[in-house]
Amino acid sequence: MLKHRLILASGVLALAASCSAGAAAVADKNMIRAHLSFLADDLLEGRETGSRGYDIAARYVASQFQQYGVKPKGDKDGYLQQVPLRATRLVQESPVVELRSARGTETLAYLDEYSVGGSLLEAQSEVTAPLVFVGYGIHAERLGHDDYAGIDVKGKIVVVLSGKPGTFPTEEGAHFASGDHKRTLALQHGAVGMVSLQTPVAEKASPFAKNKEYRYIPSMSWVQADGKPAREAAAMQNRIGLSIPASKKLFSQVGVRLDDIYALAAANQPLPRLDLKMSMRMFKKSAISELASSNVIGMIEGADPALKHEYVVFSAHLDHLGQVKERSGDNIFNGAMDNATGVATLIEAARLFTQSGVAPKRSILFVAVTGEEKGLLGADYFATNPTVPRGSIVANVNLDMPLLVYDFNNVMAFGAEHSSLKDTASRALQKMGMALIPDPWPELGLFTRSDHYMFVRQGIPSIFLATGMGSARKDENPGKLWNEFLSRRYHQPNDDLTQPINYDAAARFAQLNYNIAREIADAPVRPAWNKDDFFGDTFSK
Template identity: 40%
Template structure:
């Protein structure tokens, strides 16, 4: 959404209409309001749903309405979509006119990131930082589901915050601290569009150029034994090497993302660091199971239907595998520790999309 709005604003659009081109399909869902973080001067500094500039209205169209909008145009929707799929520009003037009106309500809300720092032991490298991050917000109080209206967020993301706290405790017990310094960053506003992490990555409490990597922890989903992991984003940079070493040490297999269509790498706080050119990753469960069926994703998907983003994501009556949680925290710690000890900072892989787009 943000990329679409920013592109439209850059070319002077006064509005953006999002359309679903599948026949009979409903219009695509729109954000529930525009949520942004403001800078000291009151200006928008980070947002996933607002592009500073010319875009004033965002709306959604059904496939039928899209066809009406293209009526009488030089190219119809089929020709336009075919050109876009082929990577060719398909801009054209539409003969119709559109009038839109909107009403808005504005509300200020204060939110806080919590940042801890452990100084490194190397006289030079201590001025560079490895980040361990997790988001501390959830959904608050909402419409009741099965008689409960409090969205506790036990898995999403209390387990992630607890993991970062355990990682911090492990670092604190080292007799010799790693060469680089480490930041423990618990961010707000993830559920509102990665706002807290986007703000921190853009305006960190240390020089931005000193941030070398982010190891993010979001909803580990510790509901079964941890036998394999999916290191989302690691394949884009040299971070894959410490992931492989740590996983081998703990006897964990590494798997490819079983849900590539979910685009999970760009949906959590690690992506805020990526946008600032900082290599990052997010560790999720793999599909391996002790019985050899290797179908854990099916169990996770069933859990999501019943629990994810619902009041039922609760500690009381919830499903937790504490040994898996311990191993997950160990894995994240070992990855971050290796990066903090390495002589060279992580780098984007040659020709990588994210590195080419943001790493410069």
């Protein structure tokens, strides 16, 4: 087999000699170009979970694993792990939201003032109940915060401010600010619905008006053995998000204005909790269907007689948003950066392991997951139903949306601060003349928004890697390039192959991920949570 060579950035050429045994394998930019060109092609129609285009992509990944000698580790001795799913689409003409107070009834405007998705449990959903504002809707005992203390919300609709207190640590805060945490907590306290209020911070990060662009994209959940969709409850099928102008209307009957609450939040002051002196009626119809998709799982078996029974999981989501036929013009969401780049990197890392000449000590699972865009579904399903013995997975390295359009020279590793994986990743980076940088967007809560978080919830140390804020070229501004991508291409049809993809950078990113996985796989001890770490204490004990 031919040896492929790549001229890397200054300081990188020595990596083959300096890395651990077997690391002489070198990433090939043309391999990555080939994978990316296929996975982000219009032929796959945006790789929507449960679609034919996704299935084609899954079989492509499986064929690459087979070609490189990566063993199947899915269901029934194959590469695919079937993920049973339920999908729902909101009947667009159906939603009604009314505010009822002493002043009368006001009907809010769908998509201009509120957003709502379909129900996974009911063809028709309806609730009318009083509104109670409960701050952020968070209970964080370790951080001394409880928005439900001393207030009764049983039988009521809770109104919560999006986000979290500014005093919360970034990644712990992302956990508490997640919709899953807030819905679970509201349900535990007897609420029958939830309203999430847009904030100026949230509006800047993700403008409310963008909801119009996604209204035809279905919501999904994976289905448990009992036939019920995971993490869903009937009382929480009635939930909506409000625009800032509509959010302000909820405070018209009380002495506190929403602007006052925004000011308190900005100053990190306690927020009031209060009966809003009005009720809300929510009504909608949903079209529910059953479908299936698949994770793609391959394995490279470890060489150490004892350590080969432990597994390092490399993950990347294969799905994207699909094709929205109701949209005029370009209606295919190709997902080149999100996340064909991550999957191409995963495939190339698998090739490097098979062709390095030295097997890793631990076994490595390469998992291309479905349903990330629908709520991390494939990763949740695999982490809950692993195809290897429960407890044998020692770490997860997740690849999601590396922006491969510039000559990056540092890396973001979300979640690294919580375990020994930070030191592992740092060693691999140092050998390539690079370093880790802290989260540049703490307000986005990225730690809970990609697949690695589902492994964290199973008590597995995990990191999520993306290209950083530094470039080896003085004429490149990575911060500007990231901002341009997030504001103009993220979850848009123009996240496609017309972007100026830097394939040298792509090869370097694949090389880095291979090196990190090699470090984890060959280390004498398995990764460990840091002492007294919130995530380790919460999920691994």
